[in-house]
Structures are given as structure tokens and as C-alpha cells.
Amino acid sequence: MTGHPFAPRLNRRHMLRGLGAVACSAAAHPLMTTVTLAGSDGAQPLGDHRLVVVILRGAMDGLDLVRPMGDPLLASYRPGLSATPGLDLDGYFALSPHLSGLTDLWQKGQLGFAHAVSTPYRNQRSHFDGQDILEAGTGLDLPDYAVRDGWLNRMLQSVPGLRAETAFAIGREAIPILEGRAEVRNWTPGMTFDLPSQSQLLLDHIYHDDPLFRAATTEALTLGVSMDAARMMEGQTPPVSDNRRLREMDRLVDFAADRLAEATRIAAFSLSGWDTHRNQAGAILGPMRQLERIVLRMADRLGPPVWDKTLLLAMTEFGRTVRENGSNGTDHGTGGAMLMAGGALRGGRVMGQWPGLATADLYQGRDLMPTSDVRAWAAWAMRGLYGIEAGVLERSIFPGLHMGDNPGLLA
Amino acid sequence: MTPDPIIAAFRFGYGLPSPAGAPRGPEAMLAALAGPDTMATAFPGPRVDAAMLALMNDADTALRTSRRSEGAAATEARATYRAHIADLQSLRTDAVKASFARAVEAPDGFRERLVQFWSSHFTTTARSNTQAALPAALVEEAIRPHLTGPFSAMLRAAILHPAMLSYLDQSASIGPNSAFGQRKNKGLNENLARELLELHTLGAGSGYTQTDVRQMAELLTGLFMGKKGVTFNPVRAEPGPETVLGQTYDGDTLAAITRALDDLAIRPETATHLARKLATHFVADSPDPAIVTAIELALTQSNGDLMAAYTALLTHPAAWDPRKQKARQPFDFIAASLRALGLTGPQILRMGDGPFRRLILSPMTPMGQPWQAAPGPDGWAEEAEAWITPQGMAARITWAMEVPGRLVRPLPAPQTLLDRCLSASASDALIWAVPRAESVRQGVGLILASPDFNRR
Incomplete structure (x- = not known):
């Protein structure tokens, strides 16, 4: 990470956090927050619309999520991964079979995708830098002071009258997309790997600059590794079962939905496990199921009146290689896909300009060529949901972004 | 990148504080390593001696008796079996304690770290309760005494150890055309031969063929772990010469097997494989190719002298990279x-x-x-x-x-x-x-x- 233009931001954020964090709220701590909720008071400066952002950590394989089955090249690049048929969406693209629960929403126009999207991040393919850029919402050419906070927080900053106590964080994983000057509130579900919060804060501090230790411990805390002294001394190896992950996820979704049904307008989740270098067909099953569960449970828990006002965006730091690798997985790539859902969406479409899969059409001969900026889709979502001025979006929230033509995201 | 005492303690030992008498700097570390293995004496470990063989044989006999008999005889045999297994497991537990005690006390932590490295290189696990103490005995009898000698000596001792012959199924591998194989209609098990080439010596993808594996397996027949310990019985051996990597080994004898092991130990592919493993274990998951080359050269030029390899490792600048790239196991x-x-x-x-x-x-x-x-x-x-x-x-x-x-x-x-x-x-x-x-x-x-x- 050293030498990268974004490295200084991490340190600065770390410093700001370190000075006061132990004494005050756990809001900003990577081990402490997963879902952050921002709400408004009775005056509802944001109106009735709800925006849910799900950060898919680890680089979700967009070509596995939404498969260009109409392109015969797909099978040659991915003989293993394309062997199980997907669910036909529009005659050209097919949905991952693991998301079969979402086909009803597709039929109703409450599910859609943008394909071949990416942030401006190129060539390094580091998860941590990629996620930082995705959540900071910036390009690569800005001085670090401009990107200390997350783009969703800057959106909140741009709306006057939001009250301080209307924001929550749920879970234990960082959600830098909502970090910044506008205050958000946090909620942490009960822990299965039980550490006092003071220990968590201090461990967070000492793991902060070591991505490997930080990621492993964050996942241990977030995804429910059952570990305590008694289990350890019996030599038990705790499984991290998909069911446990689903239950943990349910608690986060339920909490978020219950707040969204009231005064809260913004929620951001984080879902990891997408780094499928090996045996992707099996490895991606758990995260896919969780993603499906988030959408379905959110729709169900909110119920039609609120779901109809809701837009959920699931985005990832970058895509994965077009070709399968030697261990039946895929490696870090560039262009990826974004999932959108909600009653507020004009869905039933795979949006974006499809670049094709011919070798000449690939980015550096290996990755899906990005044809649109993932930030533009988020910008149009906020423009449509909350009426944020294009100028504010292009200058403050996503500095340097060109939003392009209105894709007409909302129903 | 000069030798830093803190890096030395972390990367080549069990960390700080440095124990009393700890050697400082590569030359002193190598000198200590060339000296006597004081920890083996201070905290002794198990050996496959007559007493352990008797315990294992008696446990096996008691288990068979308990299965064949009924009533009081069966109960008594089960109790005998359990008591013997408890004794064997206690040997194992004592061996674990000794391993930690040595790591904590050793003035030259590098020796203990090398023991762990080679124990993983020649991994074995107990495949039954009766074998509980065998893996620890392999460390004691095959790794520690040969830590600083020629690799061929360690290879011979490890491959011919009861723990290895049991773990990699050599005792079940019979020459299909041997008298024993013909009579019992039994044949080859390639497990040990394959791992010997792939893991212990040449390394995967180094150019040997399935025919080499097959020939090696035939050459190893006759060798097994029996009631009297490791035995070579020509009645089980595949008749005729075998050719491995172009070398022909004639005679259905243990000597033919050890000749093959000695040849494998000094192959250039083996030097490459061991050099990469040593550098990867001690320095970085993706080590600087220069240090791998240096160790490889040392091994090749010395016909597999392990001290030469360690010297190349410790005196290479890349070994002292200040970045701590490895995680402690x-x-x-x-x-x-x-x-x-x-x-x-x-x-x-x-x-x-x-x-x-x-x-x-x-x-x-x-x-x-x-x-x-x-x-x-x-x-x-x-x-x-x-x-x-x-x-x-x-x-x-x-x-x-x-x-x-x-x-x-x-x-x-x-x-x-x-x-x-x-x-x-x-x-x-x-x-x-x-x-x-x-x-x-x-x-x-x-x-x-x-x-x-x-x-x-």
C-alpha cells in the first residue's frame, strides 16, 4: 500500500480516530461498525425515499452475478463457472442461479443491474485501496485532504437540517462510506467472539495498518466465529457456517429495516467473502445467498409502503478476471457489476454499455472493460431520490465525476 | 540489510528476550549450530526402542484379543490395550512438553526452528492410537541428529523411520511379482514413492515422470514396519532392477534403496526445492530469488551439506530484510x-x-x-x-x-x-x-x- 496516493488518507483517518476514539463513540472503528444508518427528524429534509448501500468487500465477480450467456466466448473463458446454467434475464444476460429467489423482483421491475462498471481505480488491484476509493468516492488525482470522508457522508453534509442523533452504525466492520463530519449513529449486535469493546478498540488500533490482521479479525468479529476460552481450551475449531452468517445478517437487516421504516433514510451495509480465487463455484455460494437474503428480507421487513420508496445499491471495489484461473476461481480484475433493487427502482434491465468479451475488448487483455463509473450510478440515484444538485454531486460528493446522461433509475 | 539482533530473534528464533548465551550474529549462530545439541539431552524425547516396540506390539495384541474374545477375557484385553495406549500417549504428551521446553530454553533458537522446519518437511501423523509416539520419535531420531549433516543422512533416516513407513503406507506396498505378492495377491502402494519425489526431494513439476514414481515404488518394496521395527524382507520386494531418473538400482536389498535415496538427495532439483522451501519458511512467502539461488548453489556445490545451506541463508542480505513478512505459526x-x-x-x-x-x-x-x-x-x-x-x-x-x-x-x-x-x-x-x-x-x-x- 505504501507509495499509493491514498495511503496518506488512511494514516490521517487513523490519526483523527485514534486521538479521541477510545474515550467516545465506537462509530468510526473498523471492528465496530457494519451498517450505518442516517435518518432525519420529523421535518424529513430527505423526504420519503430510502437509500440502502451494500458494500461487497473482496471484489464480487460481476460476470458470475450477471452472466453474458449470449456471448459464446463466455464458455471458453469460463468452462467451469459457466457450466451450471444461469437464470435467463433478457435473452442475453443470465442471473447467477444462487439468486433464484430474486426472479420475482426482476419480473416486477424491482431488480436491475449495471454492468461493466468500476471506480477510477486502475491496475493495482488491491482490495484495500480499491475499497478506500469506492467509499471515498473520488478519483486518483486529488490531494488527500479532499478524501478524508466517505461520499455518503458528504451527501449528508450537503443537506441542511439533518439531526445529529438520526444516524446509526450496526455491526463491527468499518463502513468508511459514511464516515465524516456529518454524524451517524452506530449499533453493534451481540457478539459471538466475545471481546470487551475496549479490547476491540485497542485491537482495531494495533491492526489498523496491517491489512491481513485487520481483515481476519474484522471477519472473526463480524461473521460470528464462536470462540471463547472454554472452546479454545477444548481445542474446538469453530466453523463459520453459512447459517450463522445468514442469522447475523438477518439481525443487521432487521435492525436497519426497522429504523428505515421510521425516521431513518440511509443505511449502509457491508458484506464480505467475495474474494474467490479458488473453487469459486463453492466459495461464492455463501456470499450470494447472503446478498439474496439481504434483498428479500429487506423487502419483506419493510413491506410495500416503505419498500416502494426504497432503492438498494450493492457495489464492489472492482471486478474479477474474465478467465478462470488454474484453481477454478478468478483473480482481481477491473470492470464489474452493480446490483440494484427496491420498489423505487425502474428495474428489469441490465443497464450500462456492454463492452463485449473479445480479447481486444478486454481491459489489458484480461479484465472486463469498464464502460461507466460506478459513482455515476450512485450520483443519479441520489439526484433522483433526494434532488441533490448535479453540481454538488460532481464537485463535492464525487469530486471530478461526470455524471453523463440520466439513466432514469427511478420508477 | 545488516544482521539486526531483533530480526535474528524473531526470524530465526523464538523471539525476545534472547536467552542466556544466545549467539549474536550469523557467524556465532552457525557456530552454535555446529556445536552439540544440548537441548536434546536437557529435555529428552521418545525413541522407537525395544520398550516402545513392546508397548506397541502388546497394545496391538491386546486389541486383537479383545475383538476375538468375549466376557472377562475381552474386558481384560481392553483394559490392557487402554493402559498401553495411555502409556504411548503419555510419551507423546511428554514429547510436546519437551518441544516447548526446548524452544523456550534453547540458547540457539535457530536450531529449534530448524527442527520445526524439517519436521514439517518430513511430516508424519499417527494413524492409529498405537502410533501415538511415532511422529515425535521421527523428530528425535531422524531430524535432530542429522540437522547439520548432509541432507542424504536426514533423508535416509526420515524415509526409513517407522513413523514414515506407517504414515505413507509403505508397509502395505508389496512387489506384485514377489513371492509374497504372488501368494497373497498383493501389489504396489505408490504413496511413499510419490511423496519422496514430490515433497521430500525433487519437488512437484521438476521433471520426473509417473514411470519414475512407479519404479521408485517398486524399488521401495521389501521395506516395511513390522513387529521388530523397520525391516527389509526380500520376499516382499519386486524382483529385478528398477530405474529411477535414468539410474538403475540392481539387487533387491536395502542397500539399493539407500543408494537411490543418496542419489536423490544430491540431485539439482532437490537443491532447488530445498532452497526455495528454506527461504520461504524463514524469510518471506515470496522470497527474493537471489537468496534462493544462493542456498541452491551452496547445496549443489557441497553435495547437499545442510550447514552450507544455512550459511548461505544467514549470510545473505535478503535474510535481514527489516520487513517482517512472515506470520508466526x-x-x-x-x-x-x-x-x-x-x-x-x-x-x-x-x-x-x-x-x-x-x-x-x-x-x-x-x-x-x-x-x-x-x-x-x-x-x-x-x-x-x-x-x-x-x-x-x-x-x-x-x-x-x-x-x-x-x-x-x-x-x-x-x-x-x-x-x-x-x-x-x-x-x-x-x-x-x-x-x-x-x-x-x-x-x-x-x-x-x-x-x-x-x-x-
């Missing part, structure tokens, strides 16, 4: 913690089996390294990512927070521990965090769970 993590906490070897030996199991042995399982139970014959993983996992970190953090207070009373003051076990290498983040701990216990836990302590 669970054994190293616990051993380094015990040393940092001030436990002594004799204290470890005196621990009751129950507390030892709960506080030291069993926690290695959730950390990902159940004792002498590597997932396969390729031994333990090297990559930091294989150890610093969600489960592994949950176990390390829990151990760091919960166990030290049960081992040492009173616990050292966190600041003292920090100075003692990290010295000048503590990061700013850890220095910031330790005084902010709520309790001594938590402060100690933070230090032991920190990347500073867990990387080397």
Missing part, C-alpha cells in the same frame, strides 16, 4: 509467548497433563495447527494468509487475553513485557494502545495478539 506463537512471559523449560515439564493440554496443546487446534497433525504429507502451510484467518485470529486473541494469567502469577506489567519481548521493534500503534488497556491482563493480551508479536 501457532507453535512459534505459543512458544514465543511462553518465553516472553518468563516460563522456564522445567516449569513446562512440571505442568500437569490436564493444564498443559487445556492451556497449550489444545489451543493449537483452533489456531490451525493441531500438534503433529498436518492436513497432508506436505506439512504446514507457509503463507501468512493460511494462519492469520478469522478462526485463527479469534483463537490467538482469546489465548493472548485468557491464558497468560493462568500460566504466570503475577503477570508482568504490560510496559515491562512490551520492552522485554519487542524492545525497539514495537510499533507506534502498539506503544499507544498498551497504556490504554483497562487491565494488566488486557495489556498483556494486546501485546501478544499484536502484529508486532505475530509477525517475524
Whole structure:
């Protein structure tokens, strides 16, 4: 990470956090927050619309999520991964079979995708830098002071009258997309790997600059590794079962939905496990199921009146290689896909300009060529949901972004 | 990149504080290694001697009797079996204690780290209760005595050890055209031959063929672990000469097998394989090619002299890269913690089996390294990512927070521990965090769970 233009931001954020964090709220701590909720008071400066952002950590394989089955090249690049048929969406693209629960929403126009999207991040393919850029919402050419906070927080900053106590964080994983000057509130579900919060804060501090230790411990805390002294001394190896992950996820979704049904307008989740270098067909099953569960449970828990006002965006730091690798997985790539859902969406479409899969059409001969900026889709979502001025979006929230033509995201 | 004493302690030993008499600098480290193995004498381990063979044979006999008989005879045989197994398992537990005691006490931690390295290279696990003490005996009889000699000596001792012959099914491999094979209609098991070429010597993808594996397996027939220990019986051996990598080995004798092992030990492919493994284990998961080449050259030019390899390793600048790119494996993590906490070897030996199991042995399982139970014959993983996992970190953090207070009373003051076990290498983040701990216990836990302590 050293030498990268974004490295200084991490340190600065770390410093700001370190000075006061132990004494005050756990809001900003990577081990402490997963879902952050921002709400408004009775005056509802944001109106009735709800925006849910799900950060898919680890680089979700967009070509596995939404498969260009109409392109015969797909099978040659991915003989293993394309062997199980997907669910036909529009005659050209097919949905991952693991998301079969979402086909009803597709039929109703409450599910859609943008394909071949990416942030401006190129060539390094580091998860941590990629996620930082995705959540900071910036390009690569800005001085670090401009990107200390997350783009969703800057959106909140741009709306006057939001009250301080209307924001929550749920879970234990960082959600830098909502970090910044506008205050958000946090909620942490009960822990299965039980550490006092003071220990968590201090461990967070000492793991902060070591991505490997930080990621492993964050996942241990977030995804429910059952570990305590008694289990350890019996030599038990705790499984991290998909069911446990689903239950943990349910608690986060339920909490978020219950707040969204009231005064809260913004929620951001984080879902990891997408780094499928090996045996992707099996490895991606758990995260896919969780993603499906988030959408379905959110729709169900909110119920039609609120779901109809809701837009959920699931985005990832970058895509994965077009070709399968030697261990039946895929490696870090560039262009990826974004999932959108909600009653507020004009869905039933795979949006974006499809670049094709011919070798000449690939980015550096290996990755899906990005044809649109993932930030533009988020910008149009906020423009449509909350009426944020294009100028504010292009200058403050996503500095340097060109939003392009209105894709007409909302129903 | 000059030799730094803190890097030396972390990368080539069991960390700080450096024990009394610890050699300083590569030359002193190599000199100590060339000297006597004092820890083997101070904390002895098990051997496959007449007593262990008798215990194993009697246990097998009792088990068979208990299955064939009924009533009181069966009950008595079961009790005998259990008592013998308990004795064998106690040999095993004593061997684990000795391993930790040696790691904590050894003036030359490099020797103990090399023992762990080669124990993983020649991994075996007990495949039945009767074999409980065999893997530890292999370390004692095949690894330690040959640690600094020619690789061929260690290779011979490890391949011909009862633990290896049992673990890799050599006892079930019979020459199909041998008298025994014809009579019993039995044939080859290629397991040991394949792993010998792929893991212990040449390395995967180094150019040998399935025919070489097959020929090696035929050459190894006759060799088995029997009631009297390791035996070569020509009645089981495939008749006729075998050709491995172009070399023909004639005569159905043990001597033909050892000739083949000696040849394999000095093959250039073996030097390449061992050099890469040594550099990967000690220095970095993706080591500088220059250090690999240096070790490889040392091995080739010396016909596989291990001291030459270690010299090339320790005197190469890349070995002293200040970046700590490796993660301590669970054994190293616990051993380094015990040393940092001030436990002594004799204290470890005196621990009751129950507390030892709960506080030291069993926690290695959730950390990902159940004792002498590597997932396969390729031994333990090297990559930091294989150890610093969600489960592994949950176990390390829990151990760091919960166990030290049960081992040492009173616990050292966190600041003292920090100075003692990290010295000048503590990061700013850890220095910031330790005084902010709520309790001594938590402060100690933070230090032991920190990347500073867990990387080397």
C-alpha cells in the first residue's frame, strides 16, 4: 500500500480516530461498525425515499452475478463457472442461479443491474485501496485532504437540517462510506467472539495498518466465529457456517429495516467473502445467498409502503478476471457489476454499455472493460431520490465525476 | 540489510528476550549450530526402542484379543490395550512438553526452528492410537541428529523411520511379482514413492515422470514396519532392477534403496526445492530469488551439506530484510509467548497433563495447527494468509487475553513485557494502545495478539 496516493488518507483517518476514539463513540472503528444508518427528524429534509448501500468487500465477480450467456466466448473463458446454467434475464444476460429467489423482483421491475462498471481505480488491484476509493468516492488525482470522508457522508453534509442523533452504525466492520463530519449513529449486535469493546478498540488500533490482521479479525468479529476460552481450551475449531452468517445478517437487516421504516433514510451495509480465487463455484455460494437474503428480507421487513420508496445499491471495489484461473476461481480484475433493487427502482434491465468479451475488448487483455463509473450510478440515484444538485454531486460528493446522461433509475 | 539482533530473534528464533548465551550474529549462530545439541539431552524425547516396540506390539495384541474374545477375557484385553495406549500417549504428551521446553530454553533458537522446519518437511501423523509416539520419535531420531549433516543422512533416516513407513503406507506396498505378492495377491502402494519425489526431494513439476514414481515404488518394496521395527524382507520386494531418473538400482536389498535415496538427495532439483522451501519458511512467502539461488548453489556445490545451506541463508542480505513478512505459526506463537512471559523449560515439564493440554496443546487446534497433525504429507502451510484467518485470529486473541494469567502469577506489567519481548521493534500503534488497556491482563493480551508479536 505504501507509495499509493491514498495511503496518506488512511494514516490521517487513523490519526483523527485514534486521538479521541477510545474515550467516545465506537462509530468510526473498523471492528465496530457494519451498517450505518442516517435518518432525519420529523421535518424529513430527505423526504420519503430510502437509500440502502451494500458494500461487497473482496471484489464480487460481476460476470458470475450477471452472466453474458449470449456471448459464446463466455464458455471458453469460463468452462467451469459457466457450466451450471444461469437464470435467463433478457435473452442475453443470465442471473447467477444462487439468486433464484430474486426472479420475482426482476419480473416486477424491482431488480436491475449495471454492468461493466468500476471506480477510477486502475491496475493495482488491491482490495484495500480499491475499497478506500469506492467509499471515498473520488478519483486518483486529488490531494488527500479532499478524501478524508466517505461520499455518503458528504451527501449528508450537503443537506441542511439533518439531526445529529438520526444516524446509526450496526455491526463491527468499518463502513468508511459514511464516515465524516456529518454524524451517524452506530449499533453493534451481540457478539459471538466475545471481546470487551475496549479490547476491540485497542485491537482495531494495533491492526489498523496491517491489512491481513485487520481483515481476519474484522471477519472473526463480524461473521460470528464462536470462540471463547472454554472452546479454545477444548481445542474446538469453530466453523463459520453459512447459517450463522445468514442469522447475523438477518439481525443487521432487521435492525436497519426497522429504523428505515421510521425516521431513518440511509443505511449502509457491508458484506464480505467475495474474494474467490479458488473453487469459486463453492466459495461464492455463501456470499450470494447472503446478498439474496439481504434483498428479500429487506423487502419483506419493510413491506410495500416503505419498500416502494426504497432503492438498494450493492457495489464492489472492482471486478474479477474474465478467465478462470488454474484453481477454478478468478483473480482481481477491473470492470464489474452493480446490483440494484427496491420498489423505487425502474428495474428489469441490465443497464450500462456492454463492452463485449473479445480479447481486444478486454481491459489489458484480461479484465472486463469498464464502460461507466460506478459513482455515476450512485450520483443519479441520489439526484433522483433526494434532488441533490448535479453540481454538488460532481464537485463535492464525487469530486471530478461526470455524471453523463440520466439513466432514469427511478420508477 | 545488516544482521539486526531483533530480526535474528524473531526470524530465526523464538523471539525476545534472547536467552542466556544466545549467539549474536550469523557467524556465532552457525557456530552454535555446529556445536552439540544440548537441548536434546536437557529435555529428552521418545525413541522407537525395544520398550516402545513392546508397548506397541502388546497394545496391538491386546486389541486383537479383545475383538476375538468375549466376557472377562475381552474386558481384560481392553483394559490392557487402554493402559498401553495411555502409556504411548503419555510419551507423546511428554514429547510436546519437551518441544516447548526446548524452544523456550534453547540458547540457539535457530536450531529449534530448524527442527520445526524439517519436521514439517518430513511430516508424519499417527494413524492409529498405537502410533501415538511415532511422529515425535521421527523428530528425535531422524531430524535432530542429522540437522547439520548432509541432507542424504536426514533423508535416509526420515524415509526409513517407522513413523514414515506407517504414515505413507509403505508397509502395505508389496512387489506384485514377489513371492509374497504372488501368494497373497498383493501389489504396489505408490504413496511413499510419490511423496519422496514430490515433497521430500525433487519437488512437484521438476521433471520426473509417473514411470519414475512407479519404479521408485517398486524399488521401495521389501521395506516395511513390522513387529521388530523397520525391516527389509526380500520376499516382499519386486524382483529385478528398477530405474529411477535414468539410474538403475540392481539387487533387491536395502542397500539399493539407500543408494537411490543418496542419489536423490544430491540431485539439482532437490537443491532447488530445498532452497526455495528454506527461504520461504524463514524469510518471506515470496522470497527474493537471489537468496534462493544462493542456498541452491551452496547445496549443489557441497553435495547437499545442510550447514552450507544455512550459511548461505544467514549470510545473505535478503535474510535481514527489516520487513517482517512472515506470520508466526501457532507453535512459534505459543512458544514465543511462553518465553516472553518468563516460563522456564522445567516449569513446562512440571505442568500437569490436564493444564498443559487445556492451556497449550489444545489451543493449537483452533489456531490451525493441531500438534503433529498436518492436513497432508506436505506439512504446514507457509503463507501468512493460511494462519492469520478469522478462526485463527479469534483463537490467538482469546489465548493472548485468557491464558497468560493462568500460566504466570503475577503477570508482568504490560510496559515491562512490551520492552522485554519487542524492545525497539514495537510499533507506534502498539506503544499507544498498551497504556490504554483497562487491565494488566488486557495489556498483556494486546501485546501478544499484536502484529508486532505475530509477525517475524
